[in-house]
Amino acid sequence: MSTEGDGAEAAAGLATAAAAAEEAAPAEDPAPKPAPAEAAAPTLRCLLLTGFGGYDKVKLQRRPAATPAPGPGQLSLRVRACGLNFSDLFARQGLNDRLPPLPVTPGIEGAGEVVAVGEGVADRKVGDRVMVLTRWGMWQEEATVPATHTFLMPEAMTFEEASALLVNYLTAYMVLFDFGNLRPGHSVLVHMAAGGVGMAALQLCRTVENVTVFGTASASKHEVLQKNGVAHPIDYHTADYAAEIRKISPKGVDTVMDTRGGYDTAKGYGLLRPLGKVVSYGVANMLTGPKRNLVAMARTWWNQFSVTAQQLLQSNRAVCGFYLGALEEDTELLRGVVARLVALYSQGHIKPHIDSVWPFEKVADAMKQLQEKKNVGKVVLVPGPQEN
Numbered sequence: 001m002s003t004e005g006d007g008a009e010a011a012a013g014l015a016t017a018a019a020a021a022e023e024a025a026p027a028e029d030p031a032p033k034p035a036p037a038e039a040a041a042p043t044l045r046c047l048l049l050t051g052f053g054g055y056d057k058v059k060l061q062r063r064p065a066a067t068p069a070p071g072p073g074q075l076s077l078r079v080r081a082c083g084l085n086f087s088d089l090f091a092r093q094g095l096n097d098r099l100p101p102l103p104v105t106p107g108i109e110g111a112g113e114v115v116a117v118g119e120g121v122a123d124r125k126v127g128d129r130v131m132v133l134t135r136w137g138m139w140q141e142e143a144t145v146p147a148t149h150t151f152l153m154p155e156a157m158t159f160e161e162a163s164a165l166l167v168n169y170l171t172a173y174m175v176l177f178d179f180g181n182l183r184p185g186h187s188v189l190v191h192m193a194a195g196g197v198g199m200a201a202l203q204l205c206r207t208v209e210n211v212t213v214f215g216t217a218s219a220s221k222h223e224v225l226q227k228n229g230v231a232h233p234i235d236y237h238t239a240d241y242a243a244e245i246r247k248i249s250p251k252g253v254d255t256v257m258d259t260r261g262g263y264d265t266a267k268g269y270g271l272l273r274p275l276g277k278v279v280s281y282g283v284a285n286m287l288t289g290p291k292r293n294l295v296a297m298a299r300t301w302w303n304q305f306s307v308t309a310q311q312l313l314q315s316n317r318a319v320c321g322f323y324l325g326a327l328e329e330d331t332e333l334l335r336g337v338v339a340r341l342v343a344l345y346s347q348g349h350i351k352p353h354i355d356s357v358w359p360f361e362k363v364a365d366a367m368k369q370l371q372e373k374k375n376v377g378k379v380v381l382v383p384g385p386q387e388n
């Protein structure tokens with residue numbers, strides 16, 4: 001959650017680096033060999049979103065390494081691992097209006113070691129292991145972020161786990177407990193149940209007694225879902241999940257975790273028991289491939305659900321919306337939830353399920369893992385370089 005200013009500065013720095021890199025690229029004549037001193041100058045690896053479109057728009061670059069100089073209230077960290085989120089796929093397609101002008105380093109979460117602290121930062125020191133939530137900029141070897149948007153990692157937590165905790169578990173926790181008011185005996189429909197947020201939600205559901213979970217996912221993932229507490233996995237590719245749920249539970253469910261948007265929100269609303277809630281927090285239906293699909297976007301927008309207060313009143317149901325990005329300045333609120341998550345981790349109740357770990361040079365494959373519906377749990381990027 002870097003401020004506009006921080007991000008713009010970082011983006012400007014990277015833009016210069018990108019321009020420099022482009023300028024330095026040989027056109028027709030091979031570039032002269034660098035002097036030995038230049039060749040030895042240290043550089044940092046960073047991923048850069050250079051345009052909107054397919055996988056090739058995210059490029060691996062190098063920028064000159066300088067002594068970290070965090071401003072007041074900021075800290076710099078050596079990034080050890082970063083999370084890849086569904087929102088990064090949207091960002092690459094130009095569907096995230098919170099990004100600054102390109103080129104920009106994507107990445108809304110990560111973890112690493114503090115290498116420098118700015119003036120006024122009293123509760124962080126060099127060597128601390130922290131996890132970070134930000135608006136962009138984590139997919140690089142070194143990042144400077146507001147200290148208020150960092151959270152100390154528990155000792156036993158790995159950097160990969162820490163890079164998989166914040167977005168997935170904050171979202172799942174707040175959807176299930178703050179909006180969903182999850183209680184013993186409740187039933188929950190978790191869409192995209194085998195994904196990053198989905199697996200987090202399954203673990204959190206198990207912290208409450210006797211919760212029945214319905215989970216949608218591709219059929220190949222159903223065994224893992226069952227092992228992780230899904231009583232009724234449903235393949236939404238081949239079955240009407242609402243009809244399947246009605247067969248098992250004619251009265252429906254208490255909470256629908258709606259990640260799909262469009263017509264699925266209405267379907268979820270139709271499945272609610274009295275006092276049930278649909279929590280809408282995603283529009284995955286908009287995404288059909290690596291490039292922007294205007295038809296899918298229009299269809300999702302056209303089919304979005306709307307309801308009047310009078311209809312809600314008469315039906316004893318609720319519709320909620322959740323967007324973690326819009327809570328970026330509510331640091332106290334987030335801090336409270338992170339403290340609860342860290343406690344749950346330390347007690348062994350939750351543990352990020354890592355699908356795969358990719359070095360920066362494999363970022364396209366990492367994105368495909370999500371886009372092509374292959375992941376079970378979190379996809380993580382590490383600065384690398386790639387091990388042979």
Ligand SMILES: NC(=O)c1ccc[n+]([C@@H]2O[C@H](COP(=O)([O-])OP(=O)(O)OC[C@H]3O[C@@H](n4cnc5c(N)ncnc54)[C@H](OP(=O)(O)O)[C@@H]3O)[C@@H](O)[C@H]2O)c1
Nearest residue numbers: 085086192195196197217218259281282287322323324373
């Ligand atoms: N509002 C917020 O603050 C917030 C924060 C975090 C995440 N989210 C939302 O939560 C959802 C899950 O996010 P995540 O980061 O954890 O991702 P994820 O679930 O790990 O995403 C990948 C999985 O989603 C499923 N999927 C369903 N429709 C898809 C589509 N159109 N394209 C590609 N995959 C699709 C695929 O599995 P199956 O087909 O097997 O299900 C795929 O393996 C997303 O909708 C995301 O936007 C919202």
